[in-house]
Amino acid sequence: MPTAETAVPALSAPLTKADFLTDYRLAWESRHASLAGRKEVFMGKAKFGIFGDGKEVPQLAMARAFQNGDFRAGYYRDQTFMVAIGQLTWPQYFSQLYANPDVEAEPATAGRAMNGHFATRMLDEDGNLTDLTQTKNSSADISPTAGQMPRLLGLAYASKLFRQNPELQQFTQLSTNGNEVAFGTIGNASTSEGMFFEALNAAGVLQVPMLVSVWDDHYGISVPAEYQTTKQSISDIMMGLQRDGEGQSGFEIFVVRGWDYAGLVDTYQRAAAVCREQHVPVLIHVTELTQPQGHSTSGSHERYKSKDRLTWEEDHDCLHKLREWLLAEGHATEMELDDIEKEAAAVIKTARTAAWAAFFNPIKAERDEAVTLLNQLVADTGTENTLHELVEQLKVNPTPIRADIVRTLRRVLRQVRNEKRSFGRRVVQRHLEQLLAENADRYNSNLFSQSAYAVGNIDEVAATYAPNTPPVDGREVLQACFDANFQRDPTIFAIGEDVGKIGDVNQAFAGLQDKFGELRVTDTGIRECTIIGQGIGAALRGLRPITEIQYLDYLLYAIQILSDDLACLQYRTKGGQKAPLIIRTRGHRLEGVWHSGSPMQMILGSIRGIHVCVPRNMVQAAGFYNTLLRSDEPALVIECLNGYRLKEQIPSNVGEFTLPLGRPEVLKKGTDVTVVTYGSMCRIVMDAAKQLVEVGISVEVIDVQTLLPFDVEQLIADSLQKTNRVVFADEDVPGGGTAYMMQQVLDEQGAYRFLDSQPRCLAAQSHRPAYGSDGDYFSKPSAEDVFDTVYELMSETEPEKFPAIY
Ligand SMILES: Cc1ncc(C[n+]2csc(CCOP(=O)(O)OP(=O)(O)O)c2C)c(N)n1
Ligand SMILES: [Mg+2]
Numbered sequence: 001m002p003t004a005e006t007a008v009p010a011l012s013a014p015l016t017k018a019d020f021l022t023d024y025r026l027a028w029e030s031r032h033a034s035l036a037g038r039k040e041v042f043m044g045k046a047k048f049g050i051f052g053d054g055k056e057v058p059q060l061a062m063a064r065a066f067q068n069g070d071f072r073a074g075y076y077r078d079q080t081f082m083v084a085i086g087q088l089t090w091p092q093y094f095s096q097l098y099a100n101p102d103v104e105a106e107p108a109t110a111g112r113a114m115n116g117h118f119a120t121r122m123l124d125e126d127g128n129l130t131d132l133t134q135t136k137n138s139s140a141d142i143s144p145t146a147g148q149m150p151r152l153l154g155l156a157y158a159s160k161l162f163r164q165n166p167e168l169q170q171f172t173q174l175s176t177n178g179n180e181v182a183f184g185t186i187g188n189a190s191t192s193e194g195m196f197f198e199a200l201n202a203a204g205v206l207q208v209p210m211l212v213s214v215w216d217d218h219y220g221i222s223v224p225a226e227y228q229t230t231k232q233s234i235s236d237i238m239m240g241l242q243r244d245g246e247g248q249s250g251f252e253i254f255v256v257r258g259w260d261y262a263g264l265v266d267t268y269q270r271a272a273a274v275c276r277e278q279h280v281p282v283l284i285h286v287t288e289l290t291q292p293q294g295h296s297t298s299g300s301h302e303r304y305k306s307k308d309r310l311t312w313e314e315d316h317d318c319l320h321k322l323r324e325w326l327l328a329e330g331h332a333t334e335m336e337l338d339d340i341e342k343e344a345a346a347v348i349k350t351a352r353t354a355a356w357a358a359f360f361n362p363i364k365a366e367r368d369e370a371v372t373l374l375n376q377l378v379a380d381t382g383t384e385n386t387l388h389e390l391v392e393q394l395k396v397n398p399t400p401i402r403a404d405i406v407r408t409l410r411r412v413l414r415q416v417r418n419e420k421r422s423f424g425r426r427v428v429q430r431h432l433e434q435l436l437a438e439n440a441d442r443y444n445s446n447l448f449s450q451s452a453y454a455v456g457n458i459d460e461v462a463a464t465y466a467p468n469t470p471p472v473d474g475r476e477v478l479q480a481c482f483d484a485n486f487q488r489d490p491t492i493f494a495i496g497e498d499v500g501k502i503g504d505v506n507q508a509f510a511g512l513q514d515k516f517g518e519l520r521v522t523d524t525g526i527r528e529c530t531i532i533g534q535g536i537g538a539a540l541r542g543l544r545p546i547t548e549i550q551y552l553d554y555l556l557y558a559i560q561i562l563s564d565d566l567a568c569l570q571y572r573t574k575g576g577q578k579a580p581l582i583i584r585t586r587g588h589r590l591e592g593v594w595h596s597g598s599p600m601q602m603i604l605g606s607i608r609g610i611h612v613c614v615p616r617n618m619v620q621a622a623g624f625y626n627t628l629l630r631s632d633e634p635a636l637v638i639e640c641l642n643g644y645r646l647k648e649q650i651p652s653n654v655g656e657f658t659l660p661l662g663r664p665e666v667l668k669k670g671t672d673v674t675v676v677t678y679g680s681m682c683r684i685v686m687d688a689a690k691q692l693v694e695v696g697i698s699v700e701v702i703d704v705q706t707l708l709p710f711d712v713e714q715l716i717a718d719s720l721q722k723t724n725r726v727v728f729a730d731e732d733v734p735g736g737g738t739a740y741m742m743q744q745v746l747d748e749q750g751a752y753r754f755l756d757s758q759p760r761c762l763a764a765q766s767h768r769p770a771y772g773s774d775g776d777y778f779s780k781p782s783a784e785d786v787f788d789t790v791y792e793l794m795s796e797t798e799p800e801k802f803p804a805i806y
Contacts, residue, residue: 027056028344030080052079054290057318061264065272072138073152074185076116090351101442110574117141121576127451146193150533155182156210158541167490174542189220203281217289222304235285258289259321380424446575453632463651471647474618478508481622484655496548528557539579552587553597567609588680592771600737611635612708616682623659662709670700688786717751724756
């Protein structure tokens with residue numbers, strides 16, 4: 001990793017000639033990196049390339065305003081900035097282009113994201129946060145345009161909490177009195193996205209130190225500003241955010257040309273100062289930028305830019321303009337600048353060569369080792385003719401990849417499947433296993449936390465109950481749970497629509513704002529996507545947010561950011577960053593199309609990397625919150641919307657008892673049929689189970705409790721071994737959550753072999769649930785539906801004892 005000394009220092013005194021030339025050198029290194037990167041793609045050494053050419057100069061100015069403790073949330077053009085702050089080296093840059101999976105060579109994503117996805121490593125070897133106040137930090141980039149904006153809001157929001165909440169001042173390794181600025185970058189065209197506007201509005205409301213730079217090159221791939229932005233100017237149309245003066249709330253908005261080095265340096269100094277000191281959000285619209293090589297390696301910009309535009313871009317290339325300025329101001333001679341440009345080219349050439357060798361040599365060595373073992377196998381088995389060609393192909397491949405090696409080993413083993421006694425065969429098989437394990441670490445690891453605080457490592461504490469305590473409303477169980485956790489850990493806070501003053505629409509936070517203050521229990525605007533982003537950014541910085549989505553149906557507004565940002569954070573950084581965010585919501589049965597949805601398959605399919613808890617009541621929910629608030633992993637907790645007023649026995653250790661994730665609970669023992677369900681369906685299934693007893697059918701009811709992880713000890717398979725019949729029931733559409741559970745049990749757990757009857761799924765209807773009690777009855781599975789489904793299974797098995805009803 002580069003050291004702090006290699007980074008461009010933040011500007012405290014006016015820049016000197018040496019500083020100008022340092023910047024000029026870096027700008028040209030960056031340009032040569034872009035030019036070389038494109039060539040590497042066209043030579044076939046990398047699959048895709050997107051570069052920061054044409055955006056170098058403003059990034060140098062931004063870097064000079066960026067201090068230790070600050071955070072970036074940006075996009076793929078920011079290579080110059082990342083090198084300027086000392087958090088990217090040119091060999092690392094090329095390593096990412098080549099997809100080098102070695103985390104030392106490519107610390108941002110370990111080869112998992114395509115080039116231009118920047119990130120700093122924020123966790124130590126044990127998975128704990130390092131002292132982020134001592135480093136310059138970048139949250140991990142994602143590709144969806146504007147997807148960095150919700151997280152950016154959260155990074156800035158954390159500074160506000162650290163500054164304004166005295167209880168947080170003890171955490172000096174997380175913040176220095178909230179002085180940290182969150183710097184965002186975004187392309188002009190990406191400001192067309194809704195979440196850009198949502199994040200800016202929220203930052204203005206919250207008054208947080210968020211400094212957004214728009215790199216405006218007039219285009220979004222081929223589509224010009226006329227199609228992107230009203231009046232073709234993002235600063236013009238955002239002017240309503242401008243604050244009226246010092247002490248007023250709102251934004252500071254700056255407009256500066258992207259090739260005007262002196263103007264940029266000055267702007268960033270002033271902008272960052274107001275942002276840092278006063279916590280005023282800032283928008284810097286950086287205009288007149290260019291794309292010397294076009295958008296990416298996917299096509300050429302001559303196809304859609306006019307000759308005039310291309311000439312204008314050439315004239316306004318920020319590097320050419322910087323050169324003109326340095327000469328005009330007498331800061332350098334032509335010869336000095338020529339030399340710098342040449343030296344910069346040489347630096348990049350060396351970096352590129354070194355990065356390629358570091359990427360390719362280990363693969364070649366792996367290939368050679370495999371060929372040696374395979375040749376021994378050929379000799380050993382005497383099947384030269386059939387195997388020889390496969391081995392030879394691998395041997396002469398000039399650019400092997402790891403898949404070529406593994407593919408060859410697998411095909412060879414296929415051919416010698418009868419040579420069971422061959423020593424060479426066993427050696428090759430062991431070697432294949434080793435390679436598969438290594439590649440699993442390279443490509444399939446780190447979806448979840450590997451730290452001591454991973455959910456699986458949290459101590460189990462049983463709930464205890466004092467005798468003779470009367471049952472309370474479910475919401476009071478949660479309220480007591482949150483109260484205890486808020487007292488225990490000052491980094492926990494809750495935000496969401498109606499969470500603050502009234503303590504959420506179902507009052508689980510009632511009274512807690514009065515008790516803990518507005519910074520701990522906080523109302524937000526109606527903006528699900530950035531509520532989640534606010535949580536992600538704050539969690540990245542070591543805080544413990546509970547972000548609320550008022551109803552499960554509105555999770556759709558946030559599912560993109562949960563999927564693209566939170567769920568894959570650990571994975572896409574190979575354990576370099578974590579955001580232990582809890583998303584609290586409520587759903588399943590209540591009323592009508594938009595308040596009783598249960599879109600579980602959408603969730604299960606899109607947020608792997610986030611745990612999904614589906615507690616049947618509020619005691620179970622509290623147990624999950626207690627576990628999660630002690631762990632360092634993100635989770636979605638879906639409470640039952642119709643459960644807040646149901647009476648429950650409150651544990652005496654309501655803030656301490658923990659529930660393990662991934663362990664189902666048998667709600668009722670039985671011998672004939674196992675019904676697997678969760679959430680609000682538990683009560684309906686239990687009701688049906690009672691009715692089934694009356695006709696002599698014994699049902700075992702299992703509440704899975706969490707869908708991700710799912711039954712890690714395979715308890716459901718044990719149940720099927722006993723009953724030999726199974727029904728999966730939930731409120732999702734057919735083929736949704738029930739199909740997932742069936743796959744887990746029959747396929748993953750292999751429980752198909754215990755079945756004597758067809759496995760059945762009982763889901764809701766394919767449409768959204770209708771309003772009213774009849775709408776519910778005819779849209780969602782009822783106790784009668786459960787009864788009939790189970791009864792049919794028994795009727796098929798023993799028609800005499802259980803004659804068909806219909
Ligand atoms: C949500 C989403 N839609 C489309 C894309 C494909 N895409 C990648 S970059 C890009 C253009 C972005 O233009 P702009 O924001 O101006 O940034 P620039 O590349 O010009 O710097 C598009 C459409 C994407 N990555 N994400
Ligand atoms: Mg653009």
